Amino acid sequence: MFAMMEAARLEALHLTQDPVTGLKAIIAIHNTRLGPALGGCRYLVYPDEQSAIRDAMRLAQGMSYKAALAGLAQGGGKAVIIRPAHVDNRGALFEAFGRFIETLNGRYITAVDSGTSSADMDCIAQHTQHVTSTTSEGDPSPHTAMGVFAGIRATALARLGSDDLEGLRVAIQGLGHVGYALAEQLHAAGVELLVSDLDAGRVRLAVEQLGAQPVPSAALLGSRCDILAPCGLGGILNAESVGQLRCSAVAGAANNQLASTEVADTLQRRGILYAPDYVINAGGLIYVALRHKGASQVAITAHMAKISQRLAEIYAQAEADHRSPARIADALAEAVLYD
Template sequence: MFAMMEASRLEELHLAQDPATGLKAVIAIHSTRLGPALGGCRYLSYPDEQSAIRDAIGLAKSMSYKAALAGLEQGGGKSVLIRPAHVANRGALFEAFGRMIESLGGRYITAVDSGTSSADMDCIAQHTNHVTSTTRGGDPSPHTAMGVFAGIRATALARLGSDDLTGLRVAIQGLGHVGYALAEQLHAVGAELLVSDLDAGRVQLAVEQLGAQAVPSESLLATPCDILAPCGLGGILDAETVQQLRCSAVAGAANTQLASAEVADTLQDRGILYAPDYVINSGGLIYVALQHRGASLATITAHLTKISERLTEIYAHAEAEKRSPARVADSLAERLLYGR
C-alpha cells in the first residue's frame, strides 16, 4: 500500500468502517500544497477492496493536477465508499461518512461524484462543514458541461482550424447529467450528434429532443466522427480500443479516460488530438471550489473561461515540443505542485 502511495506521491490514505451502517470508506488525499484537498465522493460496487483503494488514489492525483491547472487554491483528494449489497439506511451511512470527514480537520472537502447525489451531501453536512454540492449549493454538472463545451471549441480550433461547430460530427459516449447537458449545448450551435448510453431511455430522449443519431455502445468508438466525447466512466481508451478510433480529436467529460499513459502517445502517433481529461472537465471542480468559498456566479462563470485558455496553451506546447498534450499537461501541473 505504501508503494502505491509513493508511486503517486500521495500524502495521506484513510480507511474507516462503521459496521452499524455498513460504511466502508477510503479517503485519498494526494496534495494539500495549494490548499485543502477537494474531490468527489464515489459510492460504487467494487470487485475487491484493493480496486477501491487504487481508484481513490488515481482519482485523487488527477484532482490535484486538475485544481492546479484550473488556478484554484485547492489540493486534490477523492473518497470512495464501497456500496454494500444491501443497506438498511442510506442516510445513516452518509452521516457516518460525514463524521469521518470531520475528524480530518478540514484537510479534505467532499462533493458529489458517481453514485452520489446532493441529498447524500445533505446527510454528510449534518456532521461537517467540509462538504459542497449540497442541495443548497446546487448541481455542478451544468458547469462541467459548460467547460467541456468551451474545451471542444478550443480543440476544434486547434485540430480543425475553426471553432465553429456547425455541422461538426460529435460522438458522445454517455448521456448522464454532464453528457446530456453537453449534447444540448452542441445541438444549440448546430453540431451533428452521435450518441450512445447503456440507458436506452436517455438515448431515445436525445434522438427525439436533439435530433441525435443513436449508435450502439459497442460501435461508437469505431464510428467516423470529428470529435469523440467520452462522458461516461473512465478507462475506455486502451491499447486495443484506441486503434479503432476514426476521429480527429478526443475531448470529453469522463475522468481517467486513458487506461495508461502510453495510450496518450499512441493517440499522438495516430494524429488524434487529445484534450487532457482533468483540464477539459474541470468546470465542476471550479464551481464547487469557488461556491464553497462564497464566490458569486459571475465570478465562477468568468473562471470557466480559463479552461479553453489552458487547453490552447497546452496544445501550443504540444505542437512545439511534438509531445502528447497529456504529457504536457502533466508537466505543467507538476511544475505548479512540486516546483519542477
C-alpha cells in the same frame, strides 16, 4: 500499499468502516500544497476492495493536477464509498461518512460524484462543514458540461481550424448528468450527435429531444466522427481501443480516460488531438471550489474561461514540442505542485 502510495505521490490514505450502517469508505489525499484537498465522493459497486482503493488514489491524483492547472487554491483528494448489496438507511450511511470527514479536521472537502447526489451531501453536512454541492449550493454537473463545451470549441479550433461547431459530428459516450447537458449544448450549436449509454432510456431521450443518432456502446468508438467525447467512467482509451478510433480529436468529460500515458503517445502518432481530461472537465471543480468559498456567479464564470485558454496553451506547446498534450499537461501540473 505504501509502494502504491509512493508511486502516486499520495500524502495520505484513510479508511473507515461502520458496521451499523454498512459504510466502507476510503479517502485518498494526494497533495495539499495549494490548499485543502477537494474531490468528489463516489458511491459504486467494486469487484474488490483493492479496486476501490486504486480508484480513489488515481482519481485523487487527477484532482490535484486539475486544481493546479485550473488556478485554484485547492489540493486534490477523492472519496470512494463501496456500495453494499443492500442498504437499510442510505441517509444514515452518508451521515456516518460525514462524521468520518470531520475527523480529518478540514484536510479534505467532499462533493458529488458518480453515484452520489446533492441530497447525499445534505446528509454529510449534518456532521461536517467540509462538504460542498449540497442542495443549497447546487449540482456542479452543468458547469462541468459548460467547461467541456468551451473546451471542445478550443479543440476544434486547434485541430480543425475553426471553433464554429455547426455541422460537425460529435460522438458522446455516456449520457449521465454531464454527458446529457453537453449533448444539449452541442445540439444547440448545430452539431450532429452520435450517442451511446448503457441506459436505453437516456439514449431514447437524446434521440427524441436532440435528434441524436443512437449507436451501440461497443460500436461508438469506431464510429466516424470529428470529435469523440468520452463522458462515462474512466479507462475507455487503451492500447486496443485507440486503434478503433476514427476521429480527429478526443475531448470529453470523463476522468482518467487514458489507461496509461503511453496511450496518449499513440493518439499523438495517429494525429488525433487529445484534450487532457483533467483540464477540459475542470468546470465542476471550479464551481464547487469557488461556490464553497462564497464567490459570485460572475466570478465563477470568469474563472471558467481559463479552461479554453489553458487548453490553447497546452495545444500550442504540444505542437511546438511534438509531444502529446497529456505529457505537456502533466509537466505543467507537476511544476506547480512540486517545483
